[in-house]
Amino acid sequence: MRLGIHVHVRGGYVAAIEHAARIGAQAVQIFSSTPRSYRVAPPDEQALTNFRQLRDDAGIAPTIIHSSYLINLASEDPKIVAGSLRLLQHDLNVAAAGGIRYVNTHLGSYGSRARTEGFSAACTALQRVLEEIPRDxxxxxxNSAGAGQLCGGTLEELGRFIHGxxxxxxxxxxxxxxxxxxxYEINSQRGVDDFLYEAAEQIGLDRLHLFHLNDTQVELGANRxxxxHIAEGNIGFAGFRALAARPELKDKTGILETPGDVADDERNMRMIQMIFSGASP
Ligand SMILES: [Zn+2]
Ligand SMILES: [Zn+2]
Structure with a gap:
């Protein structure tokens, strides 16, 4: 897998890419430039040109935009859906302008709606966005942690979106x-194999482009x-090593979204690289 990290661009693109390159990231994810509102500003062409140049010089690819947490494609409120579509279209245009390959989004929540009704509304919203998606x-x-009425908590449901x-x-x-x-009990080879078998069946491995590689301390199925930090939670060394052992994932990209500061990023990056290199701890 190509291994990278989510970087913050508050300090500017230069600092973000330098940080990523210094800790050996091969791929980078950034938040959308969109603030926490449904209003969008036009892409900053100069900043994007800088980003592209720096990233290419550092040999970092692919790059990913993580869209706004406000996005909810399954909402029963048409204003929220319209705002979500605008945010996504904005991010897709920024991605096209910046040579950024992926826009990653959460789907949202069905709220008080029946799941079947919310599901078909979310499919329609996705179709609308995809009608105008730029090439490349x-x-x-x-996938979500599956709490309450959140969309996309199961491989089966993500598969239904893909096919729908x-x-x-x-x-x-x-x-x-x-x-x-x-x-999904992905803390062992057996658990990871079952998970990927189901992902292949429901979604198809060709549709699976990206992993967010994060450990967690919550209990299995806690929906939180x-x-x-990598290998310091319940997925643990064994879970990530099991992912690393699967040859069909070698062309995929894995991004860390682990907590903490620059030193934590460095430690997590070293740990995930060690795990994927097959070396022993
Ligand atoms: Zn999360
Ligand atoms: Zn994530």
């Missing part, structure tokens, strides 16, 4: 911490979204 950009749906929407630029990102919280 993929829209990825991230049926667009070649729609794919999936699997977050290991969310999968564990949703009840809490990220923790």
């Amino acid at each position: 950009v993929f829209l990825l749906m991230e 929407v049926d667009h070649p630029q729609l794919g999936v990102c699997l977050d290991t911490a969310h999968a564990w919280a949703a009840g 979204d809490r990220h923790w």
Whole structure:
């Protein structure tokens, strides 16, 4: 797997890419430039040109935009859906302008709606976004921790989105911490093999582009979204080593979204590289 990390661009693109390159990241994820509102500003062309240049000089690829947490494609409120579509379209345009391959999004929540009704509304919203998706950009749906009425907590449901929407630029990102919280016991080779078997059956491995590699301290099936340092939580060394052992994942990308500061990033990056290199601790 190509291994990378989520970086913050508060200090500017230069600092973010330098940080990523210094700790050996091969891929980088950034938050969308969109603030926490449904309003969007036009892409900053100069900043994007800088980002692209720095990233290419550092040999970092692919890059990913993580869209706004406000996005909810299953909401019963048409204003929220319209705002979500605008945010996603904005991120897809920024991605196209910046040579960024993926836009990763959470799907949202069904709220008080019946799941079947929410599901078909979310499919329609995805179809709308994909009608205008720029070439060479993929829209990825991230699995959720499965709490309450959240969409996309199961491989089966993500698969139904993939097949229901049926667009070649729609794919999936699997977050290991969310999968564990949703009840997938991925802390052993057996557990990971079962998980990937089901992912292949329901989604198709060709649609699976990205992993978010996060450990977690929550109990299996707790439905809580809490990220923790690699090999220091309940997925543990064995779970990540089991993912590393699967040859069909070698062309995929894995991004750390682990907590903490620069020193934590460095430690987590070293740990995941060691695990994927097959070396012993
Ligand atoms: Zn994630
Ligand atoms: Zn999370």
